[in-house]
Amino acid sequence: MMNFPFPAPDPYILVVTGAGILVALVTWLPRALRKLPLSLPIVCIGLGAAISTLPRVSLRVSPLDQPLLAERFSEFVVIIALMGAGLKLDRPFSLPRWAVTWRLLAITMPLGIAVLTVLGGTLLALSWPVALLLAASLAPTDPVLAADVQVGPPQTEEEDEVRFGLTSEAGLNDGLAFPFVHLAIALGALAASGKAWAAHWVSVHVLWGIAAGIVVGWLVGKLFGWLTFHRPRGKSLARTGDGLIALSATFVSYGLGEIVHCYGFLAVFVTAMTLRASHREHTFNVDMHELTEQVERLAMMTLLLLCGSAVMHGLLAPLRVTDVLFVALAIFIVRPLTGILGLAGLAAQKTERWALAFFGIRGVGSIYYLAYGLNHMQTPDPERLWAIVGLAILISILLHGLTVTPAMRWLDRRHGRDPDRDALA
Template sequence: MTADPYILFLLGLGLVILLVSWGPKGLKRAPLSLAIACVGIGWTVFGMGVLAFNPDPRTYDTITERLSELVVIIALMGAGLKLDRPLGWRAWTVTWRLLAIAMPLTIAAVAWLGVAGLGFSLPMALLLGAALAPTDPVLASDVQTGPPRSGENDEVRFGLTSEAGLNDALAFPFVNLAILAAAGGLFSLQGLGQWALVDVLWKLGAGAAVGWLAGRFFGWLVFRFVGGLHRAADGLVALAATLTAYALTELAHGYGFLAVFVCALTLRGAERDHDFHGEMHDFTDQIERLLMMLLLVLFGGALANGLLDALTWTDAAIGLVILLIVRPVAGWLSLMGSPLDRRERGLLAFLGIRGVGTVYYVAYGLNHGGFGVSERLWAITGFVILASILIHGVTATPLLERLTRWRERGASTSGS
């Protein structure tokens, strides 16, 4: 007797969902992250041929773009709802430094490595730099702040959460610059002028404005309309706010990623200490983990079916340089002169996790620009994401726990 593949799929899905439900706490002290487990499951299942399907992003480019897009926007809503700290220039100093200094330095360094080390064309090198520059709001959940009002809001966790919330949107102008370069308009005053006015000023402004308006509307609806919708609603409101803010911004030709995060910050600010924020966050966190599980299992399947076949030893070496040297150095330079301790600066610089956002930007760029053959681009992208999942997944929790113990020792010493 042969088993029905559909029944096997349901069995596997149930077991993986159980892992997703149990994983965040069950794996908390193990040298293993939920992301590593999901990739490993995908690698095993697809590598054994249990499912006769090859989830190659090069074949299913549009589905890859849309699925990764959905995961990112839900993660951005969750990230915004987590932040107890109101938006401000001084309070967010670490964030502004990472965005204004570390991110452009990373894009420039990766683009240079793409041209000089990988032999990529300038447009493809720019796309690689833009895609690998932002930290990931999805896979970085283990190093982010805790749920609303949980108290897990130290500078390292806050910096990584707020950076991930904003830099996905701020990478978009550089992705569009790569698309412009692929179309031959990089050295055209008209093309650059349109890019600056539309892709930078208009789309960032529209994203911020629509996100703020959506956040104000949902804040009023949830907490003030007829006594507050929170009395009769549940965490689904967060998903409604996510999709509404994103869709309205895209209709206005703005950056929806920015709108969702701004919407979350504004919604959180409407009643900062209300318990309903925790309910909305918990719902988005569950949906995010389910979608992340699906995407990472498919990513593991793509790895098992040859996503890295085009990777050379030079590509792998440069990928590790990007992950272990470029981001840490850029992050460290951006935080020089800040009030952070050197341990905190080191962790913020090192824990620049790459993941789902990178997949989205590569898929988006290739779907909207003429970059030519993309096998090596996907191979090095997949390698960097895999390396980040493994390296950061194993080291993040022990490093953060060590930092906590160091703070506690410092506090006890100063107290005595």
């Protein structure tokens, strides 16, 4: 064998090369997988697992070793996804038109958190605060990994009841799950110190957090809508065609929300909807959505590559038989049944209600909530909690990723829509 007199490549050069490959995959994979019973998250997890097994590759970032990185990186991915989700909703906001959303938020999610908390306290023998934290982490539908069941880009008319319901639910429940995370933290502090918590939790983490998040999001959305579409006269930002303004609105909204101690996730989604409503039919909405979608995919793929590596390096090792049973119940029983209960009586076809109930995808949001909770409260066995959430995300990615394409194509045909219309165009 010939030995080349070249030194081993610099790690920086390897990172640059890998980044180039990753960007190429971000561009190409969504189109390549369009008709296949396979999703982008599945490919990312598989790639991360495969890369981590290569010799001399140290792709290993554990949430246990880097808890703050896990929280902040997942936080970044979620807020970008929330902006994209809000921008692509064509349906104007109103209480009657959003009936499916309110049912999923007001009935399905609280029921799911309650059932999972009871299962965590009994089946898993967790303390009640830890059981509540786990339940709140697993309850929200993820805005990042649910892209395949969400509405299409702005003005594409891909907004049936299933896609709209799952998109709007994912956009709003990430903010509304936070009060339950804070409740778990408050209960954990109560167990440790005995201090009063109820009045503070209700006033600060429920009433103020939600109301202020909506107000901040609306104000920032109004401001950016005015600057983008209306003023200064003849110099509006929409004339630039630069979708980066959507990232600016995302960061300003989230930052101001966190400064006033409200729910930044909720503020970002409300900002996106308000910005879109400023000029609903303007083509610049497409530019803003395309840019946020590209950034979201790049960040999401990076995070999932790390998740695939973590799985190969023992993330799931602490699992017990009861933990696996808990995850199976959460995904196959709790979400579908609570979804059907929440949607009972909704003016939609039975197949649509079952699709809405089934595709409650768990993902990056669950990583963020668990990381946030563990960074703010003491728990005796964080490795086990990460293993449970990791298994839930992995099963959800595989189950929903393999079924979403055939299921949504079947629903499209059943309702007289051509699932291949865009590809043919």
